[in-house]
Amino acid sequence: MKRWLIENAILITMDPQRPVVNGWMAVEGTAIAAIGDGAAPEKEKRTAEETIDGRGHLFMPGLINTHGHAAMTLLRGLADDLNLQDWLQNHMWPMEAKFTGDDVYWGTSLAAAEMILSGTTTFVDMYDHMDRVAEVVRDSGLRASLTRGVIGLCPPDVQQAKLDNAVGFAKDWHGEADGRIQVMMSPHAPYTCPPDYIEKIVAAAHELGLPLHTHMSETEAEVEQNVRDYGVRPVEHLDRLGLFSRPALVAHAVHLTDEEIALLANRNVAVSHNPVSNLKLASGVARVPELLRAGVTVSLGTDGAASNNNLDLFEEIRMAALLHKGVSKVPTVVPAAEALRLGTSYGAKAIGLEGVTGMLKPGLKADFIAVSIEKAHFVPATDYVSHLVYAASGADVAHMWVDGRQLMRNRELLTLDVERIRREAQRCFERLRA
Template identity: 70%
Template sequence: MTRLLIKQGTFVTIDENLPEFQGWLAVENGKIAAMGEGEAPQEETARATETVDGKGLLFMPGLVNTHGHAAMTLLRGMADDLVLQDWLQNHMWPTEAKFTGDDVYWGSALAAVEMIKSGTTTFVDMYDHSRRVAEMTEASGLRASLARGVIGLCSEEEQKAKLEDAIRFAREWHGQADDRIRVMISPHAPYTCPPDFILKFVEAARELNVPLHTHMSETLAEVEQNVRDYGCRPVEHLDRLGVFGGPALVAHAVHLNDEEIALLAERKVAVSHNPISNLKLASGVARVPDLLKAGVTVSLGTDGAASNNNLDLFQEMTTAALLHKGVSGDPTAVPATEALRMATLYGARSIGLEGVVGQLKVGFKADLIAVNIAQAHFVPRTDYVSHLVYSARGSDVVHVWVDGKQLLRDGRPTTLDEEKIMAEAESRYRRLRA
């Protein structure tokens, strides 16, 4: 039986009972087995089969990226500085139509390397060829909530085939890879899926007992189109269709009014806030302080690397904390502590993993990362939470564990061949653009 002991480290736990301490932490059977302040007890030292010296390192929960399209790393930098509909319809969708399952595998593997190296241990993915994403996830050691994303702008026959594929994927992969892989049901968006089609996804999600995930109210044009087509705004539209009758996560939710925020809170709908993608596509600024005040669970997502253009959730934290101060004129709008929770605890909560990951607590999964704080931008050591949100970046991460298995050691991935993955990704991009 292996037992890892981390000693003489600094720990930020996201647990109000013991938010920050200098001490030790033990991992066994993929879970946090024990932890405490000061020197590790002699019996812990004796039981350890592996020891990590935590001097100069800060240990914290792994980050949770609650919205993305991993394989879109292959499209990074391909079509920048465009409005959303032009970007999607004239650049993204035509190129994505050429994707093979192998393209999706290697694009997702490139995303996995990037996420591991920047401290993300759990990610949400909505994409086609979802089995290849699942295979990559299993091999990488990451934790994920995966969905076969479905666009319904096609014939009824194609719609039926896509829905059946999404259901098969959920049945095949939910709970696989030692329960590191969970599955969601994902109609792409209200403007790409007709109401009758969305109803079938709602029925499938309830039958399978899995959450629903969709894009919603990302742009003002999308909201206006929904009103023209269906006589109401997207929140009411999806609520009428039953999307919010069970666990649901919506991405973006940029354009909301007070009534919609109240309804999302009442229905316990979680929101994935993607500030950098929304800024880059000029989609707008979500009302995150108002959502948080209303009691809505707001987490952080990067979206795909084609609209970000990286998967560094530390950068997303910094942006979320600063953006809402700037647009509101209120420096307390999203404090550092809240931004850090959005990237950890609230991320776990939004995908049904609260009590499993997102905090450092005994009994939780050992999904944790180590940040190198023996660097100039972490000095003086005044407030570690402040430093993590306003000073840190993904490249400061040196070690990563998921389920107690080390995925990053001294900045190098242990489960993935980074050099091979980068070469494959470059080759596949060249083919797609040929």
């Protein structure tokens, strides 16, 4: 295994024991081997097969996007400024019904390029044609938790075919790409899946030993519909159906009561907070400070590029820090360091990768990015965590490594042909629009 060394580095580790290190980091194979202050020891220099001068950069864990629909990059800008149900039913679903596996492949490739360029090393994806998504993850070098999103508004035989497809995908791809691909099971949402269908998906997750992921309580209308149809709000509904009997990640969770927050905490359910998408669709503002105080693991997601409209997780980090200050009128409610944890270490915990990635720490995977600080908005050198949250953007990311492999160098993608991807994605869109 290759051993290499980064010297003269400022490391924003996200490790509570040593949050900032001015020194060096050694990587061996796919993992971080050692981190130290000051100059690297002579032994580290002798054993390193390659040495990188880290001056002019901040090194930090790669960002983790815990909710999205990658191939929806093909629908970016197609139907803006609409509420969720109108947007979904009248614009997104009719277009998505035309998607082929080829469309999903190139839409996901476009998303992968955008994520690498903006610092995301791990992402969650819920969509269809997931074998093509997995191919992109395998070839791009990214890490991902993938799930075949299942909508149950269809006859029983179609429901069963979708569930069989999701199970088959899990069996084929869980643990593949040298372990970079993990799989979850996903009923799309309580308003798109009948209760007995959700129970079947939960049973499959138990049989396969996999986590579950779903949309939940994104809009007031969704909550009201759940009460009309089933007599209870979505959190209690999903709890009764057993969805929280497995490790679970719910997206959005905007409209929650105190009792629901307590139940999510009790069941160890993680929440993917999608602030930009929720604002764009006017869905509301999630109660993130209350969730955090209750002990719920809160992470960040962009949602799909059709409702965001970019995949820059730095924007979500900054929005999470600012939005909840404005709503609560308390400037300390989500401080910069906490916002950065939402996009890194908390993201890893939310998808079962705590102790695998999300921090710079010996023994963890070498999934990290280098952010250029030789720019006007990083001066003066006061508090680099503050600068990352309040001043930085994905455009500041210069280099990326996942599993110890470099995916981007000086903003040049090393595993993807971005020019071809742009052409093919545009071709796919033109066919869908025709």
